[in-house]
Amino acid sequence: MSDAAIHDEHHDHHPYGGMTRWLTTTNHKDIGTMYLVFALIMFFIGGAMAMVIRLELFQPGLQFVDPVFFNSMTTMHALVMIFGAVMPAWTGFANWLIPMMIGAPDMALPRLNNWSFWILPFAFTLLLSTLFMPGGGPAGGWTMYPPLVLQTGAAFPFLIFSIHFMGASSIAGAINIIATVFNLRAPGMTLMKLPLFVWTWIITAFLLIASMPVLAGAVTMLLTDKFFGTAFFSAAGGGDPVMFQHIFWFFGHPEVYILILPAFGIASAIIPTFARKPLFGYASMVYAAASIAFLSFIVWAHHMFTVGMPLAGELFFMYATVLIAVPTGVKVFNWVATMWQSSMTFETPMLFAIAFVVLFTIGGFSGLMLGVTPIDFQYQDTYFVVAHFHYVLVTGAIFSIMAGTYFWLPKWTGHMYDEGLGKLHFWLSTISVNVLFFPQHFLGLAGMPRRIPDYAVQFADWNMVSSIGGFVFGGSQILFLVVIVKCVRGGQKATDRVWEGAHGLEWTLPSPPPYHSFSTPPAPATIEGGMR
Amino acid sequence: MDTGVSTRKLVTKLSLLVLVMFGFGYALVPLYNTLCTVTGLNGKTGRLSEATAAAMPKDDTRLITVEFVTNVNSGMPWRFKPLVTRIAVHPGVETAVDFEVMNTSSDAITGQAVPSLAPNEVARYFSKTECFCFTQQTLAAGETRRMPVRFIVNPKIPAHVDVLTLSYTFFRAAAQVTAATPTVKSVPNS
Numbered sequence: 001m002s003d004a005a006i007h008d009e010h011h012d013h014h015p016y017g018g019m020t021r022w023l024t025t026t027n028h029k030d031i032g033t034m035y036l037v038f039a040l041i042m043f044f045i046g047g048a049m050a051m052v053i054r055l056e057l058f059q060p061g062l063q064f065v066d067p068v069f070f071n072s073m074t075t076m077h078a079l080v081m082i083f084g085a086v087m088p089a090w091t092g093f094a095n096w097l098i099p100m101m102i103g104a105p106d107m108a109l110p111r112l113n114n115w116s117f118w119i120l121p122f123a124f125t126l127l128l129s130t131l132f133m134p135g136g137g138p139a140g141g142w143t144m145y146p147p148l149v150l151q152t153g154a155a156f157p158f159l160i161f162s163i164h165f166m167g168a169s170s171i172a173g174a175i176n177i178i179a180t181v182f183n184l185r186a187p188g189m190t191l192m193k194l195p196l197f198v199w200t201w202i203i204t205a206f207l208l209i210a211s212m213p214v215l216a217g218a219v220t221m222l223l224t225d226k227f228f229g230t231a232f233f234s235a236a237g238g239g240d241p242v243m244f245q246h247i248f249w250f251f252g253h254p255e256v257y258i259l260i261l262p263a264f265g266i267a268s269a270i271i272p273t274f275a276r277k278p279l280f281g282y283a284s285m286v287y288a289a290a291s292i293a294f295l296s297f298i299v300w301a302h303h304m305f306t307v308g309m310p311l312a313g314e315l316f317f318m319y320a321t322v323l324i325a326v327p328t329g330v331k332v333f334n335w336v337a338t339m340w341q342s343s344m345t346f347e348t349p350m351l352f353a354i355a356f357v358v359l360f361t362i363g364g365f366s367g368l369m370l371g372v373t374p375i376d377f378q379y380q381d382t383y384f385v386v387a388h389f390h391y392v393l394v395t396g397a398i399f400s401i402m403a404g405t406y407f408w409l410p411k412w413t414g415h416m417y418d419e420g421l422g423k424l425h426f427w428l429s430t431i432s433v434n435v436l437f438f439p440q441h442f443l444g445l446a447g448m449p450r451r452i453p454d455y456a457v458q459f460a461d462w463n464m465v466s467s468i469g470g471f472v473f474g475g476s477q478i479l480f481l482v483v484i485v486k487c488v489r490g491g492q493k494a495t496d497r498v499w500e501g502a503h504g505l506e507w508t509l510p511s512p513p514p515y516h517s518f519s520t521p522p523a524p525a526t527i528e529g530g531m532r
Numbered sequence: 533m534d535t536g537v538s539t540r541k542l543v544t545k546l547s548l549l550v551l552v553m554f555g556f557g558y559a560l561v562p563l564y565n566t567l568c569t570v571t572g573l574n575g576k577t578g579r580l581s582e583a584t585a586a587a588m589p590k591d592d593t594r595l596i597t598v599e600f601v602t603n604v605n606s607g608m609p610w611r612f613k614p615l616v617t618r619i620a621v622h623p624g625v626e627t628a629v630d631f632e633v634m635n636t637s638s639d640a641i642t643g644q645a646v647p648s649l650a651p652n653e654v655a656r657y658f659s660k661t662e663c664f665c666f667t668q669q670t671l672a673a674g675e676t677r678r679m680p681v682r683f684i685v686n687p688k689i690p691a692h693v694d695v696l697t698l699s700y701t702f703f704r705a706a707a708q709v710t711a712a713t714p715t716v717k718s719v720p721n722s
Contacts, residue, residue: 108539175546183539213550217557232561235646236605236703243564247557310571310653 023118026110027515028095031117033412035092036405038120040481042084043398045128047474049077054436054470056453057463070453071139072131078142082259083166084124086393089401090262091116091173094201096412098177100506100513101195103186103522108179116172123165130155141451143248144219146233146241150226160223167212174205174212186505188524192283195504197265199286203293204261210297211254218247242307249300257296259393261289263360263400264331267353269504270407271335274350275342276501281334288327295324305376314373321371325364332361347499348422352403355430356396363391366441381451384444390437395430402429402480409484410498414512415491421483428476435469571656577649577698579666580659580684590624591687594694598685600629601699609637610671612702615678623687626661631679633702635671642670642705650697657689658696668705 016024022034052073056064065073095113099106107113130137135153138144144159152159181194181202194202221232222244231237233244264285272279279285301309301317309317335357344350366388370376379385402425410416439462444450448459455463494511508526509517568576598621600614611634621627635641645665649655664679671677685696 109543171550175543175550178546179539179542182542209546209549210553213554214557214560217554221558221561234703235701236644236705238644238646240564240568243561246564247560250557250560308652 024114026106026114028099028107028110028113029412029513029515031107031113032092032094032096034117035088035095038117039085039089039092039401040484042080042088042124044477044481046077046080046085047477049073049080050470051474053077054467054474057455058467059464060455060457060460062454065453067453068136068139071141071451072137074451075138075140075142076127076131079127079138080124081393082142082255083163083170084120086259086397086401087166087170088120090201090204090259091170093197093262093266093401093404093408094173094177097408097506098180098198098201099184100509100517101198101504102181102184102189103505103518103527104180104184105516105519107176108184109176112172113176116169116176119165119169119172123162123169126158126165127162130158133158143245143252144222145248146222146225146244149222150233156226157223160219163219164216167216170208171212174208177201177205178209186518186521186527188527192286193527195265196268196279196282196285196289197262200261200265200268200289203289204258207254207258207261207293207296211251211258214247215251215255218244218251221247242304245304245307246301249303250297252303253300254293254296256389256392257292259397260360261293263356263397264289266400266404266407267335267356270349270353270403271338271357273407273499273501273503274347274353275339275344277338277342279334280337280340281330284330285334288330291327292324295320295327299324302371302373302376305373306380318371318373322368325368328364332357332364347406348417348419348426349403349407351423351426351430352399352406355426356399356403359391359395359399359430359433363388363393363396366391379444381449382444383440383448383450386450387437387440387444390440394437395433399429405480405484407499408506409487410494411506411509411511411513413488413491414494414510415487416494416498417483417487417491421479421486425476425479425483428479429473432469432472432476436466436473437469439463439466439469569656571653577647577655578659579663580661582661585626585659585661585684588624588684589687590622592622594623594687595620596623596685596689596693597695598627598683599695599697600631601697602631603699603701605701605703608641608643608702608704610635610641610643610702612700621685623685623689626682626684628662628680628682631664631681631700632676633669633671633679634676635673638673640670640672642668643702644668644705645700645702648699648701650699651693654689654693654696657686658698659684659686665700 022030025031025034052065053070056062056070095107098104127137133154135155138149138152138155138159140149140152149156181198185194221230224230225232225234225239231239233239233241235241268279268285299317299321301313302321305314305317339354346354366384370379370385370388406417406422443459443462443466446459448455448463496510497507498511499507505518505522505527506513508522565576569578597618599618600616602612602614604610604612613632615630615632619627619629633643644667647660647663647665649658660681660683662680662682664681669677669679683698
C-alpha cells in the first residue's frame with residue numbers, strides 16, 4: 001500500500017453528476033473506462049455482423065441476405081472491429097494504465113484526451129448510419145480500393161468522413177500518450193525501467209502518428225476523385241488505381257502492428273506475474289518491438305504481390321517481410337523462456353496469455369507462408385488470408401485484450417471477477433475460435449475466395465464447421481460481458497496487489513485506485529521495488 | 533512550469549510530424565509517377581521528340597515484334613481497333629501505325645486513350661513521338677476517325693525481349709466521367 005496515493009482519497013469528488021460528468025471529464029480513469037466500454041459495444045456490433053456472415057456461409061447458396069448486404073457486412077465488420085473495437089480498447093488500456101504505471105497524476109493533455117474519445121461516437125454514428133441509407137453501407141471491402149469503392153452510393157462521403165474522424169481521434173490519443181510518457185514520468189522512472197506495455201504503446205503511438213495521416217490523405221484523394229473531378233486513381237484522367245493500393249498499404253501495414261504491439265506489452269506483463277519470474281530479456285523485448293515497427297514501414301507491398309511488380313520489388317518485399325519473423329521470434333522465445341522452469345499458476349489472465357502466445361504464433365507462421373511471393377500468388381484473396389489475419393487479430397489482439405481485462409479488472413473495480421465463469425469463458429472461446437478459424441486454412445488452400453456470399457459445393461463441409469465454431473465463439477462472448485458486469489457490481493474485495501506475483505506501480509495503489517492517483521510522484525524506492 | 537513548456541514543444545513537434553506525414557501521402561503521388569516512368573512500372577511509356585528519335589542509332593540485326601491491343605472502357609459506346617495487329621520493327625527505326633475509332637452513339641463524346649506496354653520492365657525502351665493518347669479526342673455522333681501512332685524501340689532493349697505488346701484503353705474524359713457517374717440523388721433504392 002502506497003502512502004503517496006491515499007492522501008488524495010478525500011477529494012475523490014466529481015464536479016458534475018450524471019451524464020455531464022462523462023461528457024466533461026478530463027480524468028484518465030474515466031476516459032479509459034469510456035474507451036473500454038465503447039470498444040466492448042463495438043465488439044458486439046462487429047461481432048453481430050460476423051454472425052450474419054457466418055450464417056450466410058453456413059450452407060452454399062443464398063439463404064438469408066442479399067449479396068450487396070453481405071458485402072457491406074464484411075466491409076463494416078472489418079472497419080468496426082479494427083477502428084471501433086481493437087484500437088479504442090488499446091487507447092482505453094493506455095489511459096487507465098500508463099499514468100499509474102509511470103507514476104503520473106494524469107495524462108499530459110487531459111482536455112485533448114476528452115476530445116479524442118468523444119470524436120469516436122460521432123465517427124461511428126456516421127459509419128453505422130450508412131447501413132440505413134439508400135444503396136446500403138459501403139460494400140467494397142474495408143481496403144476501399146478504387147474504382148470499386150467509388151461506386152458506393154450515399155454512404156461514400158459518410159465512410160470517408162468517419163475515417164477522418166477515427167484518424168483524428170487516434171492521432172490525438174497517440175500525441176497525448178507520447179507527451180505523457182516523455183514528460184510526466186515519476187523521478188527515477190527511466191526509459192529502460194518502463195513496463196513493456198508502456199514501451200509498446202510509445203512505439204504504437206509513433207506508428208499511429210506516421211501512418212494515420214497517410215490514410216487520411218488517401219481517403220481524401222478518393223473523396224476528391226469522386227466529387228471534385230481530380231483523377232488520382234482514375235486511369236481516364238491519367239491516374240492509377242494501383243497507386244491507391246500502395247498508399248493505402250503504406251498505412252495499412254503499420255496499422256496491423258498498431259493493433260498487435262500493445263498485445264505484446266500485455267503478454268509481457270501477465271506472463272511474468274503468473275510465472276513468478278522476471279520477464280526474460282527485457283531489453284531485447286524493447287529492441288524487438290522497435291525493429292518490428294521500423295520494418296512495418298518497408299513491407300507494405302506484400303499485400304499486393306499479384307498487382308504486377310518488377311521482380312526486384314517482389315524480392316525486396318518478400319525478404320523484408322520474412323525478416324520480421326526474427327524480432328517476432330525473439331519475443332515468442334522470451335515469453336517461453338519466462339515460463340521455462342517457473343512456478344506457474346493458471347488463472348484466467350494467464351490462460352488467455354498462453355493461448356495468445358500459441359495461437360498468435362500460428363497466425364505468424366501462416367503470415368510467413370503468405371510473405372513468400374510465389375506462394376502468395378496461390379493464396380492471394382483466399383480464405384487462407386482470412387484465417388491468417390483472424391489468428392493474428394482475434395487470438396492475438398482480442399485474446400490479449402481479454403487477458404488484460406481479466407488481469408486489471410480487479411484493480412479497476414476493486415472486486416475479484418468470477419474465476420469459474422472466467423475459466424469457462426476461456427475454454428469455450430479457445431476451443432470455438434479454433435473450430436471457427438482453423439478450417440478456413442483448408443478452405444483457402446482449396447481455393448475458396450474471400451468476400452463471397454456463396455461458394456462452390458466442395459467447400460460446404462468446412463464452412464459449416466467454421467460457422468458452428470463462429471456461433472459458439474460469438475455466444476461465449478456474452479459470458480465475457482456477464483463476468484465484467486458481475487465484477488463491476490460487486491464481488492470479493494480485491495487486495496492492492498491482486499496477484500501474488502504482480503509487479504509495477506499500479507499494484508502499489510489501492511484497488512480500486514483513488515480518482516486522483518500519484519498527485520505526488522511515488523518515492524524512487526517504490527519504483528525500484530515495484531519493478532522487476 | 534517546466535513540464536508545461538516541454539509538453540507544448542513536444543506536442544508542436546508531433547503535430548508537425550502529423551502534417552508532414554499527411555503531405556507525404558500526397559507526395560507519394562508524384563513519387564510514384566516518377567518511379568513508374570523511370571522503371572516502366574505499370575507499362576508507362578515515355579515520349580520522345582522527333583529529333584531525338586532521328587538521332588537514335590539503328591540496329592538492323594534485330595527484329596522485334598510489336599503487337600497492338602485495344603480496349604474500350606465499360607460504358608463507352610466507341611468501337612476501337614488497330615489497323616495493323618502486329619508488326620516487326622528494327623530497334624532505332626521509327627515506325628508509324630494507324631488505329632481506327634468510331635463513335636457508335638448518337639452523342640458527341642470526348643475520350644482519352646491510356647497506353648500500357650507489356651512486359652512492364654522494358655516499357656522505358658519504348659517511346660512514342662506521336663500519339664493520339666497525348667490529347668483528348670472528341671468524336672461527333674457516328675464519326676469514324678483514323679489515328680496515327682509513331683513509335684521507336686530503343687536499341688538498348690535487353691536481348692531476351694523479342695515481343696512487345698502495346699495496349700490502349702479509351703476512357704471517357706475525366707470531366708465527363710464526373711458528369712456521368714450517378715450522383716447521390718440518383719442511387720436506386722435497393
